[in-house]
Amino acid sequence: MSLMDTAQWHGAIFDGAWRTAGGGSADIIEPATGESLGRAGLADPADLTRSVERAARVQPGWAATPYEERAAIMRRAGDLIESNADEIMGWVSRETGAAPAIAGLSQHVSAQECFEAAALPARAYGELIPTMSPRLSMVRRRPAGVVGVISPFNVPLVLSIRSVAPALALGNTVVLKPDPRTPVSGGLLIARIFEEAGLPAGALHVLPGGADVGVALVEAPPVRVISFTGSTAAGRKVGEAAARHLKRAHLELGGNSALVVLDDADLDLATGAGAFGSFIHQGQICMTTGRHLVAESIADEYLDRLVAKAEAIKVGDPTQPGVALGPIIDAGQRDKIAELVDSSVAGGARLRAGGSHDGLFYRPTVLDQVTPDTPAWANEVFGPVAPVMSFSSLDEAAALASASEYGLSLGVLTADPLRGLELADRIPTGVVHVNDQTVGDEAVAPFGGLAASGTGSRFGTPQANVEAFTETQWVTLQSRVPSYPF
């Protein structure tokens, strides 16, 4: 049976069962064709209130479910993602415009997230600590309660499930709000996976909706922890609101990651990595290579080769053979990209490739003669745009790479990896790849950014997940009440 081959989810939200959404429904538009892929329910404030209250009621029972059973549900969820791989990749591809490389990666990483989460329930959840009295003194971790997850449109399946799976595995219940442009791969598909995996009804809620539903989720009293992935602008608002309500917010935000190409790098491999880092998934990845810093002695040759690669890339409907880049998610995002590129060119940058679009299909773009103030260099473009700048010393490369409000990922390409790591040590960032471009994700790797890229590594390792989705409690235990002086 296929996962989404049921009429139930159309126009509905998921609160353990499929319910008609209070906020009506909207077409899910396939960006490559403009066709409707179905109708998704849109949650309203009453739906949200009902869901968070139900999630709070269900949570103690779910936390008390034997650890083996919680682990088995996570394993079954992972198995379902594997056994329904084609259908899942099809949804990711058609709903987000992802080419097969990204659709396949999304499916694979999502299954791995569930398998890694399956190891969490069986972990020791505390330790005995020294104490001054004849008693047992211990630290234990308890589920945080109801976790709110808010995810973006670009890689929605992974960016939702990387919070949903560990939060559930550790005994929390979850209310997930996906982006309304990608309600299926960001949420409704995940609801079907966990429904089929046997998760008790009410432990997971999926409420597609806009920013207003996200705001209400952050403010809802039963929600104790927010796991947010999205833009820095929205993340700041989420962080502010969470602080006002004294809640923890884990924020995974934007980026403008640098790829530094040293003078001893293999030029052919370097331009291949650079093109992939900037253009894959139309540049709509938080870790996208947003800035190319190339040693002066090889910069001209690097640019020529990057331009040749950009011009050779086939852009179109990603479900068609040979297409490497699909569409931008919608006209609003495309216009933001066009505006950053156009204003860069107006400000003196030279357009070496691309800079044009046909509908939502934006050509891979290469810019040179950029300065630190060029809009496409200074900002997160979130499109297939590669601005290139040269440097004449390692000091200059370190200074230019560090001159960003973001700190998500960094790539350094060099024949001398130790020299690459020494350079990386001077550039503040959450992820470093020596001899690779900036985009990469594995379920077991810590992931998170610094500064405007977020609040640090909250995914990928058991420690990070336990830190993110549980509370610490100090417990003492002794055989009788001590006698006190008064």
Ligand code: NAD
């Ligand atoms: P966005 O911030 O506009 O939206 C993300 C989600 O937040 C959506 O579900 C949206 O409805 C919701 N939202 C928006 N405003 C909100 C508010 N005030 N309160 C609560 N929820 C709110 O992001 P986007 O532009 O759709 O996504 C792209 C951005 O996400 C880029 O900046 C990208 O770098 C970032 N991103 C970061 C990571 C990461 O792990 N660091 C991963 C993917 C994307």
